[in-house]
Amino acid sequence: MTDGTRSDGPPHTTGRTGRDAVVVGGGLAGVTAALALADAGVRVTLLEGRPRLGGLAFSFRRGDLTVDNGQHVYLRCCTAYRWFLDRIDATGLAPLQNRLDVPVVDAGKPEGRRLGRLRRDALPVPLHLGRSLATYPHLSLAERARVGRAALALQGLDLTDPALDEQDFGSWLAAHGQSARAVEALWDLVGVATLNAVAGDSSLALAAMVFKTGLLSDPGAADIGWARVPLGELHDRLARKALDSAGVSVRLRTRVTSISTDGNGRWSVQVPDGALTADAVVLAVPQRETYDLLPPGALEDPGQLLRIGTAPILNVHVVYDRPVLDAPFFAALGSPVQWVFDRTEASGLSRGQYLALSQSAAQDDIDLPVAALRERYLPELRRLLPHTRYAEVMDFFVTRERTATFAPAPGVGRLRPGARTEAPGLYLAGAWTATGWPATMESAVRSGVSAAEAALGALGRPRPRHLFALEEAA
Ligand SMILES: Cc1cc2nc3c(=O)[nH]c(=O)nc-3n(C[C@H](O)[C@H](O)[C@H](O)COP(=O)(O)OP(=O)(O)OC[C@H]3O[C@@H](n4cnc5c(N)ncnc54)[C@H](O)[C@@H]3O)c2cc1C
Incomplete structure (x- = not known):
């Protein structure tokens, strides 16, 4: 084994501190923790199982379109996520409304009297x-x-x-x-x-x-903010760029299979082609994966993690041959449709209009076949958006996230662990941990900051001056 790096590869050469950390999971929580640790001078390796960063908030290609797995918005009060956008140099790409303004269309009312705000x-x-x-x-x-x-x-x-x-x-x-x-x-x-x-x-x-x-x-x-570019541009490309500049070694397609400690403050993180050693490990993976990776004794009752439920989000994507909606988004009432966003520009569509329907708490829909979802949603769009009646549907597809968030059920608060574990040097992050927030990008970033702060304290490193301040913001 080498000091803080792969056992089968060359060690890091930065040698800034002699302190090193491994962050497992390249979602927003893991990226945040890695940036915060690196900004404090810790030598960081970030391991992500998938071929990209961004976790649950990502983009993929479908022909000429760049599609987000699900529409993501944030609010002006999401101060940690706004700090994150700033840290990765992306604030201008995901601006906020000047002032909250949500058109609310009630499909149950006669046309002409349906719009509220x-x-x-x-x-x-x-x-x-x-x-x-x-x-x-x-x-x-x-x-x-x-x-x-x-x-x-x-x-x-x-x-x-x-x-x-x-x-x-x-x-x-x-x-x-x-x-x-x-x-x-x-x-x-x-x-x-x-x-x-x-x-x-x-x-x-x-x-x-x-x-x-x-x-x-x-x-x-x-006031509502959302990305005017694909999510992958922010959470993958720009996050990667910030991590690179901060000196974080990022390894994609690298799934961690186990972690263990030697009892003397060193951790070993097992990946398919070897092991890494570190002074601190941040586990920034979902709760079930955390349960699987936790060493014995790290949490008093690890079974609690399995009692945190999950909830699905469905996105229904419809490309029309012409413009049908004259607003960036609206919310619907009197219809199974919930929130509808215009994705045309962000997706790179050159002709027509691309709408994404964001359907939360989608337990009833999440497993329906595409044909059934088409039958259910296209007539609803015709009710809500009169212009769709004359438009041709060029493409219809769905993205399903069955475990999009933890279920915010009563009692979930006492199941969510904090950043510190009983095992010195092992920290937890993730939107599902005890941030006080529901499972959001804000919660993910806050959890990453908490885990990094806890690790920095134990490593004897000062917190970076520009790191988001959790207490002050609360
Ligand atoms: C469709 C959808 C819509 C949403 N809408 C919104 C919204 O509008 N606003 C909002 O604020 N939030 C929204 N969310 C929630 C938000 O995306 C999440 O709360 C947040 O992205 C979670 O980040 P995370 O880092 O905690 O976890 P994750 O994103 O789950 O990241 C965990 C990472 O760990 C990796 N991993 C797991 N196991 C291993 C392993 N063994 N080794 C290495 N890597 C591993 C995974 O591949 C993943 O990349 C939405 C989520 C979805 C799915």
Whole structure:
């Protein structure tokens, strides 16, 4: 074995510190941890099983199109992910709206009266949403007043109270006077997309965190950002470039099969063609893979990881021969369609329009054959977008992510481990770890920062000055 590198290859020559780390998993959590460690002068090797970085947020080619596996958005309050974009020099490629503005189309209403908007004004919280709520046409006057009262009650919840995680958000909303319509037209409209579960299946702690942070913290907190280029451009190409400049050795197509410690503070990471040794290991892989790789004694009850459920997201991709939507995105009501995004420019399509339907909490759809999904969704698009009635469908395909996120069910909070383990030198990262956030890019980046900070403390390295500051941002 060599010092901190492959046992079958030349050792690293940087020798900046004599301290080395291996990060397992090249999703956003692993890339973040690797960058943070390298920025602190640690010699880092990042191992990723797939031929690309980016984990669950990636792109692939389909003929002339570059397709994202799933539409990803973030909010202005996602300060860690925004730091990450900045760190990989990608901020300009995934800009935020100037001001929250979500067109909401209700397919159940007659044409001409279907469009509502959720937007904010330049007023302090909670007045910034007052006008939008007061004029939101998809709720009755009484429902709008009750939404306002529930929002104030949410504002009063103490997110540090562990009891919140034992309750479900749906029951809390019902107890606070929210009608089924208010849940559908407002709470689930936002909640399903951010939590990947309907209110009745969501932990009150996670839901309260999302709504308090996104809608009730800062007037601009819920302004929406999304990549105007394929996700792979950010999370693979630019991430790779940043890692290279930071001196991280990245090895793709390298699946870790086991990790072990010699008991004297050195770790050995087994890959198909040899082993690497290191002072610190960050496991930034999903919970089931973490369970498989954890050495004995690393967590008090590793079985808890297997009790964290997962939830699917389906994306339905439709290419029309002509423009059918005159907006970057909209959300739908009264239809199985949830959120629709215009992907034309980002995908490189030269003629017509490419729409991606992002369907969260897609348990009912995720295993349906493509033909059945086509039967289900094309007529719905004809109901929602009149111009599609005259357009020809040039391409129709779907991307299925069966384990897109952890299920944000009540009780999940106590199953999520923090960055530190019982094994000195071994750290955990991943959107599913205990960040307080639902499974998002923000959670992934925060977890990577936490794991790197814990490792740097143990390695006796100062945290890099420009690293995202978790506490200050909370
Ligand atoms: C369709 C879809 C839509 C989404 N929409 C949004 C959204 O709009 N906004 C948002 O914020 N989030 C969204 N998410 C969630 C977001 O993508 C994830 O939370 C985040 O990318 C998770 O990053 P991660 O690094 O924690 O894990 P992952 O991305 O799962 O990365 C783990 C990596 O570890 C690698 N790995 C696993 N085992 C091994 C091994 N043994 N050896 C080496 N490598 C290994 C995997 O190949 C993978 O690359 C969405 C997810 C999906 C799937």
